[in-house]
Amino acid sequence: MSMNYDAAVAAYEPTLGLEVHVELNTKSKMFCSCSTEFGAEPNTQTCPVCLGLPGSLPVVNGKAIESSILIGLALNCSIAPFSRFARKNYFYPDMPKNFQTSQYDEPICVDGYLDVEIETDEGPKKFRVEIERVHMEEDTGKSLHVGGSTGRIHGAEYSLLDYNRAGIPLVEIVTRIVPGTGKYAPQVARAYVTELRDILRSLGVSDVKMEQGSLRCDANVSIAPIGSGKLGTRSETKNVNSLRSVERAVSGEIERQANRLESGERIIQETRHFLEESGQTRPGRSKETAEDYRYFPEPDLVPVTPDADWIEELRKRIPEKPSIRRKRLQEEWNVPAKEMESMVNAELLDVVEETVKLGSDATRARSWWLGEVSRLANEKEVAPTSLITAAQVAEVIALIAGGELTDKLARQVVEGVINGEGTPREVIDKRGLKVVSDDSALMVAIEAAIAAQPDTAERIRGGNIPAAGALIGAVMKATGGQADAAKVRELLLKHLGQG
Amino acid sequence: MTHIYSTAAQMSAALAAKEVSSVDLTKEHLARIAQVDTDVHAFLYVDKEGALAQAEAADKLRAAGGAISPLAGVPLALKDVLAQKGIPTTCGSKMLENWRPPYDSTVVTKLKAAGVVILGKTNMDEFAMGSSTENSAYGPTHNPWDLDRIPGGSGGGSAAALAAFEAPLAIGTDTGGSIRQPAAVTGTVGVKPTYGGVSRYGLVAFSSSLDQAGPCARTVLDTALLHEVIAGYDERDSTSINQAVPDVVAAAKRQEVKGMKIGVVKELGGDGFQAGVSQRFQEALEILVANGAEIVEVSCPNFEYALAAYYLIAPSEASSNLARFDSMRYGIRVGDDGTVGAEEVMRATRHLGFGPEVKRRIILGTYALSSGYYDAYYGSAQKVRTLIKRDYEKAFESVDVLVSPTCPTTAFKIGEKSDDPLAMYLNDIATIPVNMAGIGGMSLPCGLAPEDNLPVGFQIMSPVMQDDRMYRVGGTLEAALVSKWGQPLLSAETKLAVK
Incomplete structure (x- = not known):
């Protein structure tokens, strides 16, 4: 008899740990000046350094250090006055040097936290997720295994390697284990990744697109019988490519592990891959025979020693925490939570706020940006903010309020502005869109x-x-x-x- | 009249006076190489066309009357561990047979900018691991003083080319003595600059924290002239020092040491040093005293552990640096018959591509970095390194430079120590501490040992970025010795084993 989720969390206490990899949006790579642009022809964005050619040497991208410090500050971390890169040694064809340059025991940011709030049976509840470390590393190249049935290296006829991604700066954010979430572990995991994503976006340090892999989450899950006071053996689930998947992966793992323990089997420490269609995970690499990465300090790089004054300068640049800002705006604008969420998800909160600051009513601003402007943007497959400015939308809204335009006419005005016919006033004049009020x-x-x-x-x-x-x-x-x-x-x- | 027996400074003057063209000078050296190199085997590759084209360019520049650097048009031999665009760069290894780098090392960029003519690439112990050039995959180099003897290593090719008058200038690299020991046993001059004084960009790494490229020649002044060309900060090398290059040319010309305090390192001499080596060393000290220097004995108690620590740090870094040679992107590929996977191909390639000494060090380094052993080996070795640095710092509080014989013995016979790696490693006992501390070191000839008529090297060590001090002492000593002998150790009259 298999155990469902409710039965699983009635018998077992889950423990959560999350590792999030973020691709920084710096113009150049972590250790060379190659472009980081997404989607270029394979192997066109490479040089002797990111190809690991004999004799080449890395130089740290200062912008990546700045972004990492911003992330650490936003997550309430201490910024290390001295941190170093290390080499993580292992052989794999997509690793040009056969070692990854990564921070190891001396990361740039340590000991932070992020508070998240979720809805529980007893109403909203806050959980503190402690951040163990934030560290920098370089991404690997990408392998494409051709032939064979699994798309994995074993059984492939041949493999193609693209080193455009090799050396893209990554920041890894590692939590401590999150105890005491009980049955809400999946929601806490999702809320954490959501909040983290919003913070990263507000800092402007990453595109945070889970579907493109610029934000990747590995979920560590273990369970132990309730009241045992013990920690179970953990699994690490990779390939979790959306916020919804984070939640599903955690609940799926809890259920799977509970069923294993119920049937008298033990949990194997391993990497598992999340399967989007089924919500299940399949086993990957076993970590029982721990791989020895032979870490040692990277002798080709000097230690990272950020100036205290610089850190304070950066601290001033940390924007209001997105969740707090959302709450504040929701109260100021008096809009339902669902509307706030839709603006956040459409990445239009900033521009709506700007439009409101220019004198527009919040509900009208939201409906113009999420309605007509988004519709036209979808048709053109571009971002709404690339079509029209907040000032232009605010002007249109003011003209409606002043009775000079009807909603229907206003839509034509917006269309004209987007087509490059000029300012709203100019479009009105050129098209003769005056309201008949005589x-x-x-x-x-x-x-x-x-x-x-x-x-x-x-x-x-x-x-x-x-x-x-x-x-x-x-x-x-x-x-x-x-x-x-x-x-x-x-x-x-x-x-x-x-x- | 041939110019090959001249110094680089004399060649430079002859070029400036239009007594000879760079093309003719280059042809003279190419002819010399054709004449003697079948016996010496200093070169792995002679770039006849490239050298003549560079010579022609230098002549044109001179004819045009533009500003020209002192060494423009003077030929040079380049150690095969430095990347030169389009020219085979094998590092003495089968692994890189026929590899032609798509880029220039910074040293080569600077040489080209100064108009120096690069004759070709010189032989070396595979990946700079060795003290005799016997570890080259392409056969050993022979000492021009006695073809049955080794020319030192790893830069035996560069030193032999100088001693055989195949080139007046050469570039070497020095990880534990690979410039100074070959200089000592061939009667030439070699300088390991302060670590970070010359860019490592494009120097195929053996041990990143110890490797340093440097100038080699037959006189102290020529070495200084070349030092000036290749030294200086490079933003491509994070470990390069962003400071002005010490005025080594002025120091080499100064020829006085009045009031200088010279420390003789007690631990680098005495027992285990060949009698004739100690004798010539003592005579040189007397000359310095006669020139007004004060000699004091200095103790560096931790030097005792230098060799052991070196043979943990260097192989550890090498095991990681050499991981990239996996046949995936460049170099030879073995066993790729379409039936085996990438891992098998990597294994077969590394099995065939690396020689026994390289494998020995990779295994040693892999072991030293392994989890559970790291602290005892790599960690302890780093502590020893710090102690050695402190020994130097303390010594330099009371003296301007430190001196010792460069090597315990004169050139030994080819094959004599091939089966005894430990005996081979002991050859570098006096040179290794310099690399461990990152300071500067020079070897210049101080005579022939009476018992075997082979050259003896005198080592001068100077503090970080005070490289000018060793040139000052070296220039003074050299002038006094030449005046005592009536001619330089290496001149047209020298009885070499090659005519």
């Missing part, structure tokens, strides 16, 4: 509508107000949409003795 011109149209539908007019006179819709529609059609519908309604009802 009462006498409107009255002509109203009288024409009444003449065309005398029966409807009669019903309105008799007190059937909803019937006015048909006549208002006719007037709007006759004026090409340039009339203010509310104004038409007011004039029409007054004319028919209902005003």
Whole structure:
């Protein structure tokens, strides 16, 4: 009889640990000046250094150090006044030097924390996730194993190697074990990665795109019988490529391990791969016979010794924590949590805030950015913010509020701005999109509508107000949409003795 | 009249006076190489066309009357461990047979910029591991003084080329004595500059924290002229020192040592040193005293452990540095018949590509870095290194330079120590402490040992970035010795084993 998740967490206490790899968005690689641009032709962004050619030497990218310190500061870490790179030695074809240059026992940032909040049965609850370390390292190249059924090196007919990724700066953020999450381990894991992603984005140090691999999460999970006070053997699940997968991978692992223990088997310390379709994990490399990486300090690099004044300068650049900012804006704008979430997920919170600062109403700003502008951006497959500025959207919203534009006309104005026809005002002038607000011109149209539908007019006179819709529609059609519908309604009802 | 017996400074003057063209000078040396190198085997590759093209360019530049560096047009022999674009760079190993680097090392870039003519690449112990050049995969180099004897190592090719008048200038690299010991046993001058004084970019690494490229010639002044060309900060080498290069040329010309305090290292002499070596060393000290220097005895108690510590640190770093030779990207490839995997191909390639001494050191280093052994071996060796540094620092508080014989013996016979690695390692007992501390060291000839008529080397050591001090002492000693002998140790009259 297999155990479901609820039964598993009723019997076992899960313990969580998370390792997040972040690709920094520096222009050049960690130890050379090659470009880090994503998606270039294979092996076009390489040089003697990142190919590990004999005689070549690494030089640390200062921008990567700056980004790492920013990350450490945002995660409440201490910044080491002295840290070093080490060599992690192992053979693999996608590693040009057959060692990875990585920080080991002397990382740049240590001892931080990140508080996350999740919904529990008893309401919102805060968990503190302690950060053990933040360290820098270089990425490896990419292997593509061709032929064979598994896409793995064993059984492949041949393998292709792309070293464009070799040497891309990575930052690894490692938590201490997170105890006491109980059945909420999966939600805590997700909340942590979400919060971390938002922080990294707010720092501007990474693209944090899980699907492109610029943010990768390894979830360490172990379980032990509740009350045993022990730690179980852990597994490390890789290939977790979305926030939802983080949650599924953790719950799936808890369930799998519980079932193994229930059937009298032991947990093997190993790396497992998350399978997106099934939500299950499959075994990877066993870590029982620990690989000896023969770490030693990298003699080709000098220690990293950031100046205390510089660290303080960087501290001033740390923005408000995204979760706190979200709460503040939600209160200020008085919008539902769901709307906040949609803005965050669409990466439009910044521009909406800017639009609001320029005087727009928050709900209107949100609906323009997430609605019409996003729709046009989707059609063009570009980011909404690349099409139109916050100032232009704010101007359009102000014109609507001032009665100079209707929503329908405003959409045409936005389209014109995006097409490069000029500022909103210029588009209005060029396209002649002025609202018809001249009462006498409107009255002509109203009288024409009444003449065309005398029966409807009669019903309105008799007190059937909803019937006015048909006549208002006719007037709007006759004026090409340039009339203010509310104004038409007011004039029409007054004319028919209902005003 | 041939110019090959001239010094580089004399050649430079002859070029400036238009007494000879660089093309003719280069042809004279190419002819000499053709004449003697079948016996000496100093060169692994002679770049006849390239050298003549560089010579022609230097002549044109001179004819145009532009600013020209002192060594422009003077030929040079380059140790095969330095990358030169498009020219085979084998490091004396089968592994890199026919590898042509796609880039220039910084040393080569500087040589080219100064108009120095690179004749070709010189023989060496495989990956600079050895003291006799017998570990070259391409056969040993023979000492021009006695073809049955070794020319020292690892830079035996460069030293032999100088002694056989195949080139007036050469580049060597020195990890534990590979410039100074070959200089000593061939009667030439060799300098290991302060670690970080000359860029290591493009120097195929043996032991990154110890390797240092340096100048070799037949006189102290020529060595200084070459030192000036290749030294200086390089942003491609993180360990290079960002300070002005000491004025070594002025120091070499100074020829006085009045009031200088010279320390004789007690531990680097006496027992185990050949009688004739000690005798010539003592005579040289007397000359320095006669020139107004004060001699004091200095004790460096931790030097006793230098050799043992060196043979942990150097192989440890080598085991990692040489991991990149895996046949995936360059070099030879063995066993890739389409039926075996990458790992098998790597294994077969490394099995065939590396010689026994290289394998011995890779195994030694891999062991020393292994978890569980790291602290006892690599860790302890680093502590010894710190103690050696302190010994030097303490000594330099009371003296300006330190001196010792460069090697315990004169050149031994080819094959004599091949089966006894420990006896071979002992050859470097007096040179290794210099590398461990990162200071500067020079070897210059101080006569022939009476018992075997073979050259004896005198070593001068100077503090970090005070390289000018050893040139001052060396220049003075050399002038006094030449005046005593009536001619330089190596001149057209010298009875070499090659005509």
